[in-house]
Amino acid sequence: MEKGFTLIELLTIIAIIGILVLIGIPALRSYQPNLQLGGAARNLVSDLRFTQQLTVTEQKEYCLQFFIAEKKYQIIQCGQTEPLKEVFLPDKIETLVVIGFTNNEVRFNPYGAVKETGTVTLINTKNATTTIDVRPSGFVKIIK
Secondary structure (H helix, E strand, O other): OOOOOOHHHHHHHHHHHHHHHHHHHHHHHHHHHHHHHHHHHHHHHHHHHHHHHHHHHHOOOEEEEEEOOOOEEEEEEOOOOOOOEEEEOOOOEEEEEEEOOHHHEEEEOOOOOEOOOEEEEEEEOOOOEEEEEEOOOOOEEEEO
């Protein structure tokens, strides 16, 4: 007697996998804006800390500038125009709100502290929000 699967068994398994994929795709798409919101917030915090570290290491002021209309931000050496890094927020991020920073700019001093404290809020297409708090000492924290 030969061991193996029959054609009917293989087609049944493929049909079950197809049904599971069809059920899973819409669920994943509905959760995608929240995934992009969390990822964008983590990337922004990482870039704020990178800007802070550049300032401390090189003893030159670096800034992270927000461009609200374009939904992007840049890391630059303060007073310069050429960005070191430019990041566009994902499509699922609908609104960028920056509060407390003059010229929408987070400026670090050579000790790692910020010139002004404030918050950055990201809002996705499902109106979920994530706020990033920047403290006077330069401490950066995500607030849900």
